[in-house]
Amino acid sequence: MSMLQLFYRTTVIYFIIIAAMRLMGKRQISEMQPGELVTTIMISNIVTLPIEDASIPLMTGMMPTLLLICYEVFSAWLSLKIPRYRKAVTGSSVLVIEKGVILQKNLRDLRMTCEDLIEQLRLGGEFDIQNVYYAFLETNGELSILSKTDGKNAAVVSPPIPLIIDKKIYVNNLNQIGQNQSWLIQKLKTHHYTANDLFLAMWYPDKEKLYFVEKEQI
Amino acid sequence: MKRMLLTCSVFVMIVASTSLSCFLLNNQFENLYSLVESCERADNIQDRQAGIARLKRYWKDNEWKILAFVHHDQVEEVALGITKLEQLGKEDSYGLYRAECLTIKESLSHLTKGDRLSLQLFI
Numbered sequence: 128m129s130m131l132q133l134f135y136r137t138t139v140i141y142f143i144i145i146a147a148m149r150l151m152g153k154r155q156i157s158e159m160q161p162g163e164l165v166t167t168i169m170i171s172n173i174v175t176l177p178i179e180d181a182s183i184p185l186m187t188g189m190m191p192t193l194l195l196i197c198y199e200v201f202s203a204w205l206s207l208k209i210p211r212y213r214k215a216v217t218g219s220s221v222l223v224i225e226k227g228v229i230l231q232k233n234l235r236d237l238r239m240t241c242e243d244l245i246e247q248l249r250l251g252g253e254f255d256i257q258n259v260y261y262a263f264l265e266t267n268g269e270l271s272i273l274s275k276t277d278g279k280n281a282a283v284v285s286p287p288i289p290l291i292i293d294k295k296i297y298v299n300n301l302n303q304i305g306q307n308q309s310w311l312i313q314k315l316k317t318h319h320y321t322a323n324d325l326f327l328a329m330w331y332p333d334k335e336k337l338y339f340v341e342k343e344q345i
Numbered sequence: 346m347k348r349m350l351l352t353c354s355v356f357v358m359i360v361a362s363t364s365l366s367c368f369l370l371n372n373q374f375e376n377l378y379s380l381v382e383s384c385e386r387a388d389n390i391q392d393r394q395a396g397i398a399r400l401k402r403y404w405k406d407n408e409w410k411i412l413a414f415v416h417h418d419q420v421e422e423v424a425l426g427i428t429k430l431e432q433l434g435k436e437d438s439y440g441l442y443r444a445e446c447l448t449i450k451e452s453l454s455h456l457t458k459g460d461r462l463s464l465q466l467f468i
Contacts (some may be wrong), residue, residue: 275407
C-alpha cells in the first residue's frame, strides 16, 4: 500500500468515526451501555481493516460502520419509547446492599464475588462496607452507593423510588413500597395530575412524600 | 428528532447504495461474462483478438467501479485471466485458450454469487 493511499484511507476513516461519534452522542464517550460497548468495539475493529489492508475496498469499512451507527441510534430511540425494549437491551439496575444487608442472592445472579463488591465500593470512595446503607449495580456496570453518612447509629435515609417515568407507572416499584396503582392514582388526583401529565414521580419513603416533574410538550 | 432524521437519511442512503452497487456489479459481471463467451466462441485468431480487445477495453473502463466494492484479490483473478487470455489469443492453442475462458467465467460467476441472497450467506 502506498503512503498516499494510507494517508487518504486514514483521513477518510478518521472523519467517518468523528461523524459517527457525533451521531451517537456524548454519552457514548463516557458511560457505555452493553449495546453501545458492542457497537464501539465492532466499529473499532471494522474501520481498521481497510486501513491495514489495501486490497479491502474502503466501502466495506464505511458501510458496516454507518450501518452499526444507524442501528445504535434506532436502538436508543426504541429504548426511549418502549421501556420493555430498554429493559431487554440494557437490563435494569440491581440492588446489592439493602439497608446495610448484602443481598447475596443478587450478587450470585450477577456473578459478582464479595471481592468484586468490596473493590467497587472502594472505587466509589467507601472503604467500610458496614457504612453502606444502599448499593445499586447500575446498567453501565458502575456501583451507586448511599452511605450511612453519620456513622452506624445515625438516622439513615432510604433512597427515593421512581414510580412514574415518562408517563409509565412502574408497578414493581409500587409493590416494593407496598402500594398499588389505585393508591398512586389517588395520590396523583389530590395534586390534580394523571400519569400522562408526568415525566417523573419519585416516592421518598422516609418523608412519605411524592415529588413530581411535569412532562414538557416538545 | 434532528438526529433521528439524520440517521434515517443515512440508513436510506446505505440501503440505496447497497442496492445500487449490487445492481451495478451484477450488470458489469453479466456484460463481462457475455464478452468472455463471445471470445470463447470465436473460431479463428482474428475473431479471438477482436473479442479480447473488446473485453480489455470494457475491463479498463469499468475496473475501478468493481474495485470500489469487491475485494481486490478477487478482481485481480479476473484481471490476470484477461491478461493470460490476451497472450493465448495470439497463439494457436485453442485448448488452453478455452480453458482460460472457462476460468474467467468461473471467477465471474463466483463474484456474482456473493451478491445473491441465499442460505449460503448465513452459513
